[in-house]
Amino acid sequence: MFTAGKNLLNLTLESGKTLLIDGPAAVMIKSGKATVFGCPVNSGQRTVIREGKRAAFEVEVTASFEIFAGEHASAETYDGKTMPVAWSQIMEMLLKAEKSPFLTLVIGGTDTGKTSLCTYLANRLICLGKRVAVIDGDIGQSDIGPPCTVAYCIPSRPTVDLFELKLENAFFVGATSPSENPSLTIEGLQRMKNEVSEKSVEYILVNTDGWVTGDEGFAYKRRVIQQLKPDLILCLQREDELKPLLETLGCFSRVSLNSPVTVMPRDKDKRRSHRTLGYLKHLTGAKIRIWYLSEVSVDDCMFGLGQKPSPNISRIIHETLGIKPVHASESLNTAFIIIEKDKKIDQSLTGKLEENIKKKVNIAREGDESGLLTGLYNADMKFLGIGILRSVNYSRRILKIFTPVSKKPYKIVLGRTWLNEGFKENKKTILHA
Numbered sequence: 160m161f162t163a164g165k166n167l168l169n170l171t172l173e174s175g176k177t178l179l180i181d182g183p184a185a186v187m188i189k190s191g192k193a194t195v196f197g198c199p200v201n202s203g204q205r206t207v208i209r210e211g212k213r214a215a216f217e218v219e220v221t222a223s224f225e226i227f228a229g230e231h232a233s234a235e236t237y238d239g240k241t242m243p244v245a246w247s248q249i250m251e252m253l254l255k256a257e258k259s260p261f262l263t264l265v266i267g268g269t270d271t272g273k274t275s276l277c278t279y280l281a282n283r284l285i286c287l288g289k290r291v292a293v294i295d296g297d298i299g300q301s302d303i304g305p306p307c308t309v310a311y312c313i314p315s316r317p318t319v320d321l322f323e324l325k326l327e328n329a330f331f332v333g334a335t336s337p338s339e340n341p342s343l344t345i346e347g348l349q350r351m352k353n354e355v356s357e358k359s360v361e362y363i364l365v366n367t368d369g370w371v372t373g374d375e376g377f378a379y380k381r382r383v384i385q386q387l388k389p390d391l392i393l394c395l396q397r398e399d400e401l402k403p404l405l406e407t408l409g410c411f412s413r414v415s416l417n418s419p420v421t422v423m424p425r426d427k428d429k430r431r432s433h434r435t436l437g438y439l440k441h442l443t444g445a446k447i448r449i450w451y452l453s454e455v456s457v458d459d460c461m462f463g464l465g466q467k468p469s470p471n472i473s474r475i476i477h478e479t480l481g482i483k484p485v486h487a488s489e490s491l492n493t494a495f496i497i498i499e500k501d502k503k504i505d506q507s508l509t510g511k512l513e514e515n516i517k518k519k520v521n522i523a524r525e526g527d528e529s530g531l532l533t534g535l536y537n538a539d540m541k542f543l544g545i546g547i548l549r550s551v552n553y554s555r556r557i558l559k560i561f562t563p564v565s566k567k568p569y570k571i572v573l574g575r576t577w578l579n580e581g582f583k584e585n586k587k588t589i590l591h592a
Contacts, residue, residue, distance in 0.1 A: 168226040177237040178216040179421060182208030183229035191222025196275060197282035198317035206319050211433050213423035214319055215241045241421045246276060249393065249414065250283050253362060258390055260356055262363040266380055267395030269369030270425060271418040274302060274321065276393065277366045282317040284362055292355040293321065296348050297368040299336050299430065304329040305441040305545045306434040307532060307576055309347030311355055328354060329542040331534025333574020335434065337368055341379045345386050352387055365389070377404045384411060431584060438582040441545050444563040452556040459573040461521060461589060462528055463488035463495025464551065472516065479512045480504060485525050486553040489518065496522045497553060523589045530577040530585055533560060535568040543568055547578055
């Protein structure tokens, strides 16, 4: 093992050896041939490995490498290949499939190699001339779409990193983990599957998140499996951590695979950094856009921006809480209340208010919405992109959103994730919800 640091490194490896690189780094093959996750990399080709990512260059023809290594990058050489033999056997299974499209679902805990496996299978199939769709259901570590989305692409060429592929469509969940909204995440997976199934693809690969622990994690994965009805489930595990789940899958075809020893573990900071890079990518060219609430549909379960102001609710709030709200609206089961930023509220009176209006009460302060991640759609519910809600003028009913989407959206969905000015996640606590 040698740590690269901020250096330019050169080395030559014979056929049959593997160069393992941890990013951030850029690798140029000056001569020879190699593959990364089944993607051919030839002489003169430059490959970028992002921070927090690992790439294994399996040398096919003696290759000379030039490595531009960033801070914390590292490299290691292996005798032989690091891609598990079992992955090639999975390829043989897929090629024998008679159904089209053939849906393969990849499940496993965090850092078990799910994305690497999906990338490898997609590359191998594409190299054989097959039409493949990849659905990225890992909303907390999205590669294909923005963070907090379920997204898909139909690659036209092999790739070392799914992050480089063109997004076809996405479904905005608005959270970094399916545990925050399991039903909405599953709805996104199903919608993307339905759409992809109409694209004349031969294979659908579905990557999933790493939430597979505890009763809730197992229950969620069972729901995903029952909803998507995959033709094959690939279960990546280090030991037998998925055994309780696998025993409940009934007639679903499945194959258990050991997690590759070369998988790069990532801590929470690296995962957050990965999401920050995703936000940056999908907010490139963003500007402040102004839209009137009367002109767009808003899906919002915290602030009631999708509802018209309710004078009756405002009056009852004033009488019960002794304050005049900045904004008050109501849905069938919930009253949404926005109070001034510095106002204090007697929490003991909120129960009385719920009794008076016979609805659940959501209370937030003016400005709490600032920094909230949003998803934007057109009238056909095609995903247009993400944005950051900067402010709401409640009296004029105006939204200010920082987004690269220039055309007025038909629908704006407010998520549950806040970002600061540097696109880093910023936790906020709503007064009462």
